[in-house]
Amino acid sequence: MSADQLSVGELLVAAVPMARTLHLDFVEITPERAVVVLPDQSAFHNHVGGPHTGALFTLGESAGGAIVLSAFGDQLARAVPLAVSAEISYHRLAIGAVTATATLGRPAADVVARLDAGERPEFPVAIEIRRADGALTGEMTAIWTLRPNG
Template sequence: MTETPRRPLVPFADHARVERLDACRTRLPDAPELTNHIGSVHAGALFTLAETASGGAMMASFGQAVGEGVRPLVRKSEIRYLRVARGELIATARIVEPPAAIADRLAADGRTDFEVAVVLADADGQVVAEMDVTWNLARPRQPAAA
């Protein structure tokens, strides 16, 4: 029997070589194809690493709701590049407020926004960038009654 190849949850992150370490941490390997014109990690690769980690944090808390049809979308992202990034990088994401409060708003209003903070560090633990991601969760709209 032939095994079906795994389709990544986010094909672009897979293409960018982002690896999931656990629910809220992602890794970017040290690879020449991920660098820019000065030999440091490309800003777009840093952004993708952080955004993917934020999605992991979102899914860790709200994956069941997403499986039940809630639509998750990034509404806004802000990244701060703090120092030149070289080598392997790890992004760690955390939801800023208690997930129960977010779930309560989703239940009451059918939609809600919430913040995920992400820290990107190099192999020495030096923080190279920080990102704030605003996620939106929305239940599907019900068709109007006829």
């Protein structure tokens, strides 16, 4: 992991109390992909022994935030990244440590071009949530925006 990747993960853990509370591990952060792990922690289990859906949502949203910061960190002087909406579906029981992998749904250059044109661009981030055995347990789509400053 490069110093820039590490700084995004450290920034998120420092700035987002829920990421810190859940002990999220930001294992890969690039402008193309972010991978975040939620360790297995009984304090955050639900009634069936897996991570609570709120913890899974936070995991996915945090992976989305990591890729957005990595892809658009050079735009922070003129715009603030914000989540606009999110939808999540749960497919299988998530047992043990789970991993969220986020990818941008639009090329970053297209989003920046919209910002350059004076717009407030919105763009999707797709997130897959998987168990350690690779089984897909959930999918999430978060819509993000870059809100121009001022």
